[in-house]
Amino acid sequence: MTNATFNIKQLAVQYDTKGPEEILRFALNSFERIAVSFSGAEDVVLVDMATKIKKSVHVLSLDTGRLHPETYRFLEQVREHYGLALEVLSPDPAAVEALVRKKGLFSFYKDGHKECCGIRKVEPLRRRLNTLDAWITGQRKDQSPGTRAAIPVVEEDRAFSSAEHRLVKFNPLANWTSDQVWQYIRANDVPFNELHAKGYISIGCEPCTRPVLPGEHERAGRWWWEEETLKECGLHSGNLTKAANE
Amino acid sequence: MAMHITMVTKIKHDGSPCRKCAEIKDRLEHQGLLHRIDRIVIADERDPESEGMQLAAEYNVTQAPFFVIKEESGITYIYTVYFRFLKEILQRKVAVEEELAEIIEQHPDLDYI
Numbered sequence: 001m002t003n004a005t006f007n008i009k010q011l012a013v014q015y016d017t018k019g020p021e022e023i024l025r026f027a028l029n030s031f032e033r034i035a036v037s038f039s040g041a042e043d044v045v046l047v048d049m050a051t052k053i054k055k056s057v058h059v060l061s062l063d064t065g066r067l068h069p070e071t072y073r074f075l076e077q078v079r080e081h082y083g084l085a086l087e088v089l090s091p092d093p094a095a096v097e098a099l100v101r102k103k104g105l106f107s108f109y110k111d112g113h114k115e116c117c118g119i120r121k122v123e124p125l126r127r128r129l130n131t132l133d134a135w136i137t138g139q140r141k142d143q144s145p146g147t148r149a150a151i152p153v154v155e156e157d158r159a160f161s162s163a164e165h166r167l168v169k170f171n172p173l174a175n176w177t178s179d180q181v182w183q184y185i186r187a188n189d190v191p192f193n194e195l196h197a198k199g200y201i202s203i204g205c206e207p208c209t210r211p212v213l214p215g216e217h218e219r220a221g222r223w224w225w226e227e228e229t230l231k232e233c234g235l236h237s238g239n240l241t242k243a244a245n246e
Numbered sequence: 247m248a249m250h251i252t253m254v255t256k257i258k259h260d261g262s263p264c265r266k267c268a269e270i271k272d273r274l275e276h277q278g279l280l281h282r283i284d285r286i287v288i289a290d291e292r293d294p295e296s297e298g299m300q301l302a303a304e305y306n307v308t309q310a311p312f313f314v315i316k317e318e319s320g321i322t323y324i325y326t327v328y329f330r331f332l333k334e335i336l337q338r339k340v341a342v343e344e345e346l347a348e349i350i351e352q353h354p355d356l357d358y359i
Contacts, residue, residue, distance in 0.1 A: 012306075039359055062359065072317075114351050115347050118343060118350055123346050125347070125359065137359060139355055143358055157328075159327065159356060170309070204357075222357065241358070
């Protein structure tokens with residue numbers, strides 16, 4: 001199947017009640033140029049499920065240059081455990097050098113994380129996604145209720161699609177909770193990042209991630225110095241859902 | 247090819263306009279590009295029936311502002327990243343850093359990739 005003939009809206013409804021493995025199988029069987037995105041955290045469950053469906057599945061990770069040593073070790077552990085040719089994407093060195101020269105190594109504490117993430121994450125990801133028809137992420141609705149409440153299991157990727165290149169994004173774990181992810185990890189002896197045992201839930205770059213206290217939402221462990229009020233671009237999903245159903 | 251461009255801006259729950267939407271409208275105006283937008287419609291979060299909310303639901307868009315481009319051929323494109331819209335549709339030069347930062351600003355789900 002090509003993404004031009006892919007009826008995303010219909011499939012999102014059809015697959016919304018299906019389990020992650022079924023969504024993954026459908027995704028991997030539908031596209032040749034498809035990859036699983038693996039962040040070095042709980043989304044390892046996707047790697048586990050995907051390799052059971054298709055041994056030769058393509059998995060990619062972003063090395064921002066600022067990850068925890070534990071995460072680098074975990075990426076290697078996953079590569080060996082599953083016998084993967086894990087593709088590790090790196091940012092454009094000239095762009096990183098220019099940012100550091102202009103603003104130093106910790107500009108995100110002052111200017112917010114978006115500029116740094118744009119250079120270290122979005123650019124290499126976009127470069128690679130431009131060569132694919134679809135990708136698979138471990139995004140879940142419960143990770144950040146404010147921004148993720150509307151995540152469908154399959155969608156057109158509005159961040160990276162263009163007039164010439166339509167990209168499909170699968171989110172097989174969208175309807176799973178963190179508890180379900182951990183039940184799967186334990187039940188299937190899936191390796192996990194040792195940072196989880198140190199109180200980290202969400203894992204990103206070392207300077208921008210911290211452990212959270214029991215009962216705290218995982219979002220509290222990321223960019224905790226930034227104001228919530230700045231994140232105002234979302235359209236209230238309750239209203240969108242209502243409008244869509246009418 | 248002729249195209250019809252609709253810009254969707256947001257009114258928040260408290261009745262105030264969206265900061266980012268106003269900022270982008272200003273940018274278009276200052277760059278002399280506002281005339282390229284055929285229609286500006288409102289997505290009023292207090293009213294799911296408002297035209298902008300209906301368009302957001304129809305195209306499964308969760309961020310504002312966004313642009314709906316309809317080509318004469320019937321093909322429709324949605325742009326949620328202003329700088330990419332500027333580059334690809336209005337054919338203006340755009341700094342890569344600005345475009346990248348806006349992608350993550352408009353798509354906070356990428357925070358967890």
